[in-house]
Amino acid sequence: MALFELRQVSRTYHLGDLMVRALKEVSLAIEAGELLAFMGPSGSGKSTLCHLLGLLDNPTSGKLLLDGQDASELDEDGRAELRNRKIGFVFQNFSLVPVLTALENVQLPLLFRPGHESLARKRAAEALEAVGLTPCSRQRPSQLSGGQQQRVAIARALVTHAEVVIADEPTANLDSEAAESLMDLIQKLNAERKTTFLLATHDARLLRSIPRQISLHDGEVVSDQKGARS
Numbered sequence: 431m432a433l434f435e436l437r438q439v440s441r442t443y444h445l446g447d448l449m450v451r452a453l454k455e456v457s458l459a460i461e462a463g464e465l466l467a468f469m470g471p472s473g474s475g476k477s478t479l480c481h482l483l484g485l486l487d488n489p490t491s492g493k494l495l496l497d498g499q500d501a502s503e504l505d506e507d508g509r510a511e512l513r514n515r516k517i518g519f520v521f522q523n524f525s526l527v528p529v530l531t532a533l534e535n536v537q538l539p540l541l542f543r544p545g546h547e548s549l550a551r552k553r554a555a556e557a558l559e560a561v562g563l564t565p566c567s568r569q570r571p572s573q574l575s576g577g578q579q580q581r582v583a584i585a586r587a588l589v590t591h592a593e594v595v596i597a598d599e600p601t602a603n604l605d606s607e608a609a610e611s612l613m614d615l616i617q618k619l620n621a622e623r624k625t626t627f628l629l630a631t632h633d634a635r636l637l638r639s640i641p642r643q644i645s646l647h648d649g650e651v652v653s654d655q656k657g658a659r660s
Contacts (some may be wrong), residue, residue: 431498432459433594433626434483439492441478441649452478454649455492462593463624465617466642467631475649476630477598483628484596485513514539518587520597524579526571526586532558533567536585550589557585560623561615577608581615588619594626601633613639 441453453475460466460483468476481487482494485501488509494502496516501509518539526535536554541547558567561581571579580600587595597616601609613636620627629636637643645653 432495433462433464433497434458434460435493435495435498436482437493437495439482439489439494441475441482441487442490452649453482453489456649456651457492458644458651458654460626460628462626463620464642465620465627465629465640466644467629467636467640468644468646469632469637470646471632473648474646476632476646478649479646480596480598480628480630483594484517484519485509514542514590516593518590518592518595520580520583520587520595520600522599522602524571524576524583524603526579526582528571531568531570532563532574532582532585535571535582536589539586539590553589554585557589558582560588560619561585575608576604577611580604580608580612584612584615584619588623588625592625594628596628596630598630599633600629601631601636606635609633609635 436456436458438455438457439453440451440455443450443452456479468479470476482489489502493500496512501512504512533554536557537550540550540553555567558564561584563578563581563585566574566578574582601612604612616627617639619625642656644651
């Protein structure tokens with residue numbers, strides 16, 4: 431059984447009198463442990479697809495299954511519970527709290543889970559170690575480079591033991607060296623932890639590192655192909 435299965439999924443938005451079809455009858459399956467990229471220019475539908483896979487939004491039509499469960503039939507609380515159990519997020523602007531240290535930022539998702547407070551610091555320290563940032567645990571975001579901030583964001587996504595990490599344009603604000611280092615880390619975590627990574631990007635620098643690449647154009651999947659690992 432696939433981790434994710436999309437069956438004829440469409441997403442339409444209404445902007446005043448204008449109807450925008452962001453996704454058009456997309457069907458695809460994603461297996462647990464995959465590392466894949468959704469490629470395409472701005473407006474192609476890749477961010478909309480990430481929002482649907484992250485259970486942040488619902489399809490207008492079609493079915494979205496997560497571990498065989500029809501997530502599109504869940505109410506908001508049900509989606510939130512499933513999302514908090516299985517999915518972590520990484521954003522291009524890092525979304526770190528400026529006044530908190532790296533360790534405190536990573537702890538945040540666990541502090542909202544009853545009964546996890548005592549484990550939060552230990553799990554956060556383990557997550558920072560996994561991304562190679564133990565020496566930076568007491569530093570605030572302003573004291574870290576862009577690449578280091580994105581590693582903190584990945585640690586925060588991993589601290590809940592998420593099965594899936596969804597990253598929307600994770601290298602957009604990084605230089606080439608930092609972007610390559612980040613992709614090396616993602617590949618390592620994918621291989622060692624079997625964490626599923628879904629990346630939305632139009633960054634051609636990542637292509638050689640991604641074993642599966644799904645290209646979108648005007649809300650439709652136009653290709654789904656394997657690429658070579660570097």
